[in-house]
Structure formats: structure tokens, C-alpha cells
Amino acid sequence: MIRLARNYGSKAVKQDFHLLPDFKLKCGLEIHTQLSTQNKLFSHSTNDPFASANVPNFHTSFFDVALPGTQPNLNLEAVLFAVKLAVALKSEVNLSSQFDRKHYFYGDQPLGYQITQHYNPLAKGGSIELTKALDGIDQEHIKIDIMQLQIEQDTGKSIYRESEHVSLIDLNRSNVPLIEMVTLPNFTDLKQIRSFIKKYQNLVRHLGISTGDLETGAMRVDVNMSINDYCRVELKNLPNTSSIMNAVKFEYKRQVDIIRRGDADELLSTPETRGWTGSSTVKLRSKETTIDYRYMPDPEIPLIELSPDVVAGVKTSLPVLPDEILRRLMSKPYFLSLKDAKILTVNGNGRDQQYTQSELLTFYLDTFEEYLAHVKEDINPKLPTNWIIHELLGNLNRLQFPLSKALQTLTPSKFAELLVLIHEGTLSKASGKLLLFHILEGAKGSIDLLPVDLSALIDNFELNAIQDVDPEELKKICSDILSQLNDPKLLEGIITGKKKNSLKFLVGQGMRLSQGRVKPQLFEQTFKKLLKITW
Ligand SMILES: Nc1ncnc2c1ncn2[C@@H]1O[C@H](COP(=O)(O)OP(=O)(O)OP(=O)(O)O)[C@@H](O)[C@H]1O
Ligand SMILES: [Mg+2]
Ligand SMILES: [Mg+2]
Numbered sequence: 001m002i003r004l005a006r007n008y009g010s011k012a013v014k015q016d017f018h019l020l021p022d023f024k025l026k027c028g029l030e031i032h033t034q035l036s037t038q039n040k041l042f043s044h045s046t047n048d049p050f051a052s053a054n055v056p057n058f059h060t061s062f063f064d065v066a067l068p069g070t071q072p073n074l075n076l077e078a079v080l081f082a083v084k085l086a087v088a089l090k091s092e093v094n095l096s097s098q099f100d101r102k103h104y105f106y107g108d109q110p111l112g113y114q115i116t117q118h119y120n121p122l123a124k125g126g127s128i129e130l131t132k133a134l135d136g137i138d139q140e141h142i143k144i145d146i147m148q149l150q151i152e153q154d155t156g157k158s159i160y161r162e163s164e165h166v167s168l169i170d171l172n173r174s175n176v177p178l179i180e181m182v183t184l185p186n187f188t189d190l191k192q193i194r195s196f197i198k199k200y201q202n203l204v205r206h207l208g209i210s211t212g213d214l215e216t217g218a219m220r221v222d223v224n225m226s227i228n229d230y231c232r233v234e235l236k237n238l239p240n241t242s243s244i245m246n247a248v249k250f251e252y253k254r255q256v257d258i259i260r261r262g263d264a265d266e267l268l269s270t271p272e273t274r275g276w277t278g279s280s281t282v283k284l285r286s287k288e289t290t291i292d293y294r295y296m297p298d299p300e301i302p303l304i305e306l307s308p309d310v311v312a313g314v315k316t317s318l319p320v321l322p323d324e325i326l327r328r329l330m331s332k333p334y335f336l337s338l339k340d341a342k343i344l345t346v347n348g349n350g351r352d353q354q355y356t357q358s359e360l361l362t363f364y365l366d367t368f369e370e371y372l373a374h375v376k377e378d379i380n381p382k383l384p385t386n387w388i389i390h391e392l393l394g395n396l397n398r399l400q401f402p403l404s405k406a407l408q409t410l411t412p413s414k415f416a417e418l419l420v421l422i423h424e425g426t427l428s429k430a431s432g433k434l435l436l437f438h439i440l441e442g443a444k445g446s447i448d449l450l451p452v453d454l455s456a457l458i459d460n461f462e463l464n465a466i467q468d469v470d471p472e473e474l475k476k477i478c479s480d481i482l483s484q485l486n487d488p489k490l491l492e493g494i495i496t497g498k499k500k501n502s503l504k505f506l507v508g509q510g511m512r513l514s515q516g517r518v519k520p521q522l523f524e525q526t527f528k529k530l531l532k533i534t535w
Contacts, residue, residue, distance in 0.1 A: 017190075017249045017252075019189055019190075019252070020256065022228075023227050023228060023252075023255075023256045023259065024188070024227060024228055025187075025188055025189065025225060025226075025227060025252060026185045026187070026188065026225065026226050026227070026229075026232075027185060027186075027187035027188075027193060027223055027224060027225045027248070028182070028183050028184060028185035028186070028187065028223075028224045028225075028232075029181075029182075029183045029187070029193070029196065029197075029221060029222065029223060029224070030180060030181070030182050030183075030221075030222040030224070030234075031180070031181045031197075031200060031219065031220070031221050031222075032154075032178050032179070032180050032219070032220040032222075033178060033179050033181070033204055033209075033210045033212065033218070033219050033220075034049065034154060034176050034177070034178055034210055034211075034217075034218045034219070035047075035078050035081045035082070035176075035177040035178065035179060035209055035210055036208075036209065036210050036211060036218075037075060037077040037078050037081060037177055038077060039075050039077070040059075040061075040064065040075065040153075040175040040176055040177065041072075041074070041075050041078050041115075041151070041152075041153045041175050041176065041177035041178075042063060042072035042073055042074060042075065042115065042153065042175055042301075043061040043062075043063040043064050043072070043073065043175055044061060044073070045059045045060055045061040045064055045175070046059045047059070047176055047177070048172070049154070049172055049173040049176050049218075050216050050218075055172075056168070056170035056171075056172060057169075057170060057171050057172060058172060059172045060171045060172065060174065063175065064171055064174045064175045065110055065171055065174070066110035066111040066112075071300050072115065072298075072300055072301055074301060074302075074304070075177065078151060078177035079122075079151065079304055079306075080314070081177075081179075081207075081209040081210075082122050082123070082149060082151050082179050083122070083123075083306070083310065083311060083314050084207050084209060084314055084318065085149060085179060085181075085203075085204065085207060085209060086122060086123035086126065086149050087311065087314050087315050087318055088203060088207060088318060088321060089123075089126035089127070089128065089146055089149070089181075089203075090125075090126045090127060091123035091124060091125050091126030091146055091148075091149055092123060092124055092125045092126070093122065093123045093306065093311050094120065094121065094122055094123055094124065095305065095306045095307070095308065095311075096120075096303050096304070096305050096306075097117060097120050097121055097122045097123075097303065097304045098117065098119065098120045098297055098298075098301075098303050098304070099115050099116070099117055099151075099297070099298040099301045099304075100115075100116055100117060100118040100119055100295050100296060100297050100298060101113040101114070101115060101116075101294075101295065101296050101297075101298050102114045102115075102116050102118065102293045102295055103293055103294045103295075104291055104293060106155070106158075107156075107158055107167065107169050108155050108156035108157055108158045108169050108170075108171070108174070109155045109156065109174075110156070110171070110174070114152060114153060114155065115152060115153050115298055115301070116150060116151075116152035116153070116180075117150035117151055117152065118150075118295045119295070119297065121148045121149060121150035121151075122148075122149050122150060122151055122304065123148065123149040124147070124148045124149075125145070125146060125147075125148075126145075126146040126149075127143045127144060127145050127146055128143075128144050128146070128196060128199060128200065128203075129141065129142070129143050129144075129323070130142050130143075130144065130192060130195050130196060130199065133338070134323060134326055134327075134338065135195040135198075135199060136191065136195060137189075137191050137192050137195050138189065138191060139192075142186070142192060143186070144183050144184070144186045144187065144192070144196055145183065145184040145186055146181060146182070146183055146184070147182040147183060147184055148181075148182055149179055149180070149181050149182075150179070150180050150182075151177065151178070151179060152177075152178050152179075152180055153174070153175045153176070153177065153178065154173050154174065154175065154176040154177070154178050155173065155174060156169055156170055156171040156172070156173055156174035157169070157170045157171075157172070157173050181200070183196075185224065185226070185232075190245060190248060190249070193223070193244070193245075193248065194241065194244075194245060197221060197241060197244065198241075198346075199322075201214070201219060202322055202345075202346050202347055203321070203322065204219070205347035205357075206319065206321070206322050206345075206347055206357070207318075207319070212347075214239065214240045214241060215239065215240055217239070220238075221238055221244055222234055222235060222236050222238070223235045223238065223244060223247065223248055225248060225251060225252070225255075226255075226268075227252065227255045227256065227259060227268075228259065230255070230259070230264050230268035230269070231268050231269055231270055231271045231272075232271050233251060233255070233268075233271065233272055233273075233274055233281075234271070234272070234273045234274070234287075235247050235248070235251060235274055235275075235276060235281060236273060236274070236275055236276075236284065237275040237276050238276050243276055243278070246276075247276040247281055250279075250280055250281055251274070251281050254281065255268060270286050270287060271286070271287035272284075272285065272286040272287060273285050273286075273287065322345050322346070325341075325344075325345045325361070326338070326341045326342070326345055329341040329344060329345070333368075333372060333379060333381060334368065334381055334385075335381045336381075336385055340385050340389055343360075343389050343393075344357065344360055344361045344364055344389070345357060345361065353397075354393070354396040354397060354400065354401060354402045354403055355393070355396070355402065355403035355404070359403050359404060359407075360388075360393075360403060363388065363403065363407055363412060363415075364384065364388050364389075366412035367384055367388060367412040367413075367415045367416050367419070368384050368416075369412075370412055370413050370415075370416030370417075371383070371384055371416040371419045371420060371423075373416075374416065374420045374423075375420060375423055378423075380423060383419050383422065383423060384419060387415075387418070387419060387422075387432075387436075388415070391432075391433060391436055392406075392410075392415075392436065395436060395437055395440050396440070399440055399441060399444050401440060401443070401444045405443065405444075405449065406440055406443060408443075408449035408450075408451075409439065409443045409446075409449045409450065409451060409452045410439060410440070410443075410451075410452060411451050413451075414451050414452055414454060417454055418432060418435070418436070418454060421454070421458075425519060426464060427458065427464070428511075428516045428517060428518075428519065429516070430511065430515075430516030431458075431515075431516050431517065434461075434516075435454075435457060435458070435461070438457070438461075439452050439457070462517075464517065469518055469522060471526075474518070474522060474523070474526050475526060475530065477510060477513055477514070478506075478510060478523065478526045478527055478530055479530060481506060481509045481510060481513070482506075482527075482530065482531075485506075490502055490505075491531070494506070494531065494533065495531050495532070495533055497533075497535035500535065503524065503527060503528075503533075506523070506527050507520050507523045507524050507527065510523035510527075511523065
């Protein structure tokens with residue numbers, strides 16, 4: 001088995017890319033996903049392939065290093081994770097599946113074979129739907145069929161230090177559980193491939209069975225592609241989405257050139273495996289010369305026998321899936337835009353954000369419910385969205401403060417109280433923003449966090465919007481602003497209606513003077529009266 005060193009920098013030059021009508025693309029994906037179980041697939045060592053990258057061979061047992069006489073012991077958590085995924089993909093779970101040995105020799109595979117499922121995998125069939133509305137593909141709706149899901153073990157890692165002429169072996173990754181998911185060759189363009197990968201990644205994160213990160217290798221995508229029914233080429237070593245897309249584009253152009261030159265019968269008549277260097281695909285091996293893996297059932301591992309109850313139990317305990325959540329969030333009473341709904345449902349990699357998706361979604365739904373209970377019919381669905389997705393998250397990122405801590409003081413009911421105050425005009429937007437930042441900043445420095453007392457804070461800072469503004473006083477403020485303006489052109493533009501927007505500038509001055517405690521509409525009305533504006 002030949003492997004290329006991982007290439008993280010993709011140097012491919014950006015150019016226009018189009019599929020050509022006479023050269024029909026057909027693609028199928030094989031995706032390997034590491035399961036985030038506590039332990040490894042066939043041993044009791046901790047499953048921690050990355051955290052300890054600086055301590056090689058730390059998370060290893062006698063079995064992981066293939067000491068003679070050691071035997072595999074199947075981790076049921078991995079089977080449960082695989083069943084979860086199978087059920088979410090509507091695959092048919094095989095109630096009796098088996099493990100097989102796939103033989104090949106490589107330094108980071110000390111057993112001399114990989115334990116996988118070849119003859120009788122865990123699940124078959126199933127599909128993922130992609131739509132224009134939710135996934136942004138060009139077609140209204142397509143279905144990508146899944147061939148099968150199989151459980152297998154990951155290999156160790158080889159590290160090549162060319163300057164020192166040494167190859168190092170790290171077995172921390174050896175025997176980490178993987179699921180290989182194979183699709184039918186249903187993909188016909190690049191957007192479909194990109195959307196599918198995103199959707200599958202979000203699904204495994206949503207189910208809590210994998211980190212789904214491409215960059216760390218927790219999720220690895222091989223693309224099989226062919227044009228006009230010539231033989232398929234399999235692309236491997238694709239470390240991130242842009243490599244996947246660039247490799248497909250490069251390979252498409254390469255195959256089109258071969259067909260145009262009339263060389264396809266010679267060069268595209270046998271399947272081959274190619275790697276991605278960062279700027280081009282290179283041949284690793286042809287499938288003709290593929291070594292014979294001598295597959296055989298593993299005699300040391302009993303069949304995985306599942307009772308129908310287990311599958312049924314997983315089905316009933318499965319969380320609501322992301323597409324369904326998106327659809328709910330985009331309809332009554334939430335009416336979120338697709339973009340905002342995705343902020344609440346698309347799981348990031350969890351390392352650079354201050355919340356998990358489920359924390360955020362729960363916070364949003366709970367706050368929304370309390371807000372709705374207060375305002376009833378008079379609801380403004382944009383208010384919770386803007387204040388949670390934009391204001392709250394913006395502040396958490398700025399302060400590097402996790403949502404889980406923030407909500408000890410800003411509970412959903414407190415946050416809803418804040419929204420109601422803004423909704424009713426008791427608190428202006430500007431004061432609301434100040435208050436929110438102040439609460440979060442204070443909470444960050446505190447150890448014991450109690451639910452915040454909003455009314456006390458509002459009184460303390462005199463943030464209450466002035467409800468009964470004296471019209472005379474308002475008139476005076478507005479006249480002062482006008483007399484200090486000294487810009488007749490601007491005034492003329494406003495009065496004639498040629499520069500309607502400039503009225504906002506005047507209102508802004510009023511808001512500044514009143515420290516945001518007077519409603520902007522009141523300033524607008526007063527200015528209009530003073531300037532005798534009729535538009
Ligand atoms: N004509 C074709 N054009 C493009 N893709 C194809 C074509 N025929 C099959 N494929 C895709 O090739 C992939 C085959 O994967 P599978 O795991 O079954 O076999 P493999 O690649 O030979 O095995 P391995 O797991 O050892 O790589 C599937 O994703 C399938 O959709
Ligand atoms: Mg393959
Ligand atoms: Mg495969």
C-alpha cells in the first residue's frame with residue numbers, strides 16, 4: 001500500500017470551472033469516520049487519537065500493538081454508534097453481521113491485516129436527501145443512495161523524517177473505531193458533493209458519534225469519479241473540503257483531455273487510485289495490480305447479533321434530525337431565515353466557538369417560549385433571533401466567555417425579560433446593548449453566578465426609557481440640534497425630501513444627547529413638525 005504524506009496546503013490556482021455537457025460526471029463517495037467512543041474498537045485502551053499526538057504510542061494495549069497471543073474484544077459502544085448512524089440514514093440494519101480480515105502488510109498495521117466488514121456489513125441501503133431550499137444545490141431535490149455502512153479499525157500512523165532517514169510509527173490511532181460509509185455513484189456535480197459532505201459531517205456531529213473534523217482526519221473522504229462511463233478513478237488523501245473540490249476539478253479536466261485526445265481506451269479502461277498533491281492528482285496504483293487482500297471471516301470475533309428491540313430502541317431515542325429542526329425553525333412561530341436557522345443547527349468543530357449547537361438551540365427555544373408567553377399575539381420573531389444570534393453570540397465571542405456559564409446568570413427567563421423590556425419600549429435598543437455587555441462582562445469575572453436582577457440594574461444605571469417625555473423639552477433639544485447644525489444644504493435636502501435618509505442623522509444626534517433613553521420615533525416626529533416636513 002502506497003501512501004502520500006498529507007498535504008494540508010492546497011495550492012491549486014483558482015480558475016473558472018464548468019462541467020461540459022458532453023462529458024458527464026459520475027461520482028460516488030467513500031467516507032471513513034472515526035467514532036468518538038471512550039475506548040478503542042477491540043481493546044480497552046482510551047480512544048484518543050489526537051490529544052496526545054506529542055506522546056506517541058501512549059494509548060495502546062497489547063492488542064493494539066499486535067502482541068502475539070492477544071485477542072480482540074468488541075466494544076459495544078462502537079456498535080451502538082454505528083446503529084445510530086444507520087438508523088438516521090434509514091439504512092437497513094443487518095441483525096447478524098460479521099468481521100473479516102483484510103490482509104496487507106504495512107508498518108503501521110502490525111497485525112498484518114485490518115479487521116473490517118467485507119462479506120456481511122452492519123447495514124445496507126439508506127439515503128441522504130439534498131434540496132435546493134436547505135442545501136443550496138442546483139436541482140430542487142435529489143437523493144443520494146447509500147450502499148452500505150461497515151465498522152472497521154483504523155491503522156496506526158507512519159511519520160517520515162526524510163532528513164534523518166527514519167520512518168516512525170505511532171500506534172495511538174491503531175484500532176480506533178471507524179465507520180466506512182459508501183454511496184452509490186449518484187453525484188453529477190460538485191455542489192452536490194460539497195453539500196453531501198457538509199450534511200454528513202453535521203449529522204455525525206449532531207448524533208454525537210464523531211467530531212467529524214476533516215482537518216484532523218477524524219473524517220476522510222475518498223472520491224470515486226468517472227466520465228461518460230469510462231472506468232472510475234478513486235481519489236485519496238484529500239485533507240479538507242477545498243482539496244476535495246480542487247482534486248475533483250483537476251481530475252475532471254484531466255479525464256476530459258484524455259477522452260478528447262482519443263486516449264481513453266488506453267488510459268481510462270482500468271480503474272486506478274490517485275492521490276492529491278495539493279495541486280494535481282498523481283497515480284498511486286492501478287486497481288488491476290491491487291494486492292489480493294485474501295479476505296476471510298475473522299475466527300476470533302463472534303457475529304454481531306442484534307435483537308430487533310435494540311434497533312427499535314435506537315430509533316425511538318434518536319434526536320430530531322437537523323433537516324427537521326431547520327424546517328421547524330423556518331416556520332411559525334419562529335420564521336427564521338435559512339442562514340439564522342443554520343447558525344442554530346449546523347455544528348461547528350466546537351474548538352473555536354463559545355457554545356455547542358444543542359446548548360444554543362435549547363437556549364433559543366426556551367427563551368423564545370418565555371418571550372412568547374409574555375407578548376402573546378404581539379410577537380416580533382426577529383427580536384429573539386437578533387438578540388441571541390447576533391448580540392449575545394457576538395458578545396460571547398468578544399469576551400471569550402462560554403454560553404454554558406453565561407446562562408447561569410442570564411437564564412432563558414431573564415433573557416426573555418430583557419427582550420420583553422425592549423419589546424415594550426421600556427428599554428431602548430442602545431440601553432439593552434449596554435446592559436447585555438455589562439452583565440456578561442461582570443459574569444465573566446465572577447465565580448458564583450446567580451440569575452441577574454434586571455430591574456435593579458436598570459434603576460442603578462438609570463437606563464429606563466423615558467416614557468413621558470415632555471414635548472416642550474423634546475422640542476427644545478431638537479431646536480438646539482438644528483441651530484447648531486450649520487448645514488443649510490443638508491436641511492434643504494431633508495425638507496424637500498431629496499435626502500430623506502439624512503433625517504436619521506438628526507435623530508441620531510437626539511439619541512446621543514438623550515443617551516438612548518428616548519424613542520427614535522419621537523425625535524423623528526418632533527423634527528418633522530419643527531421643519532414642517534410634509535413627506
Ligand atoms: N462508474 C463509476 N463512477 C464513479 N464512481 C463509481 C463508479 N462505480 C462505482 N463507483 C463508486 O466507487 C465506490 C466503490 O467503493 P467500494 O468501497 O465499494 O469499493 P473499493 O473502492 O474498491 O474498495 P476500498 O474500500 O478498498 O477502497 C463507491 O462509492 C461507488 O459509488
Ligand atoms: Mg475505495
Ligand atoms: Mg471502500
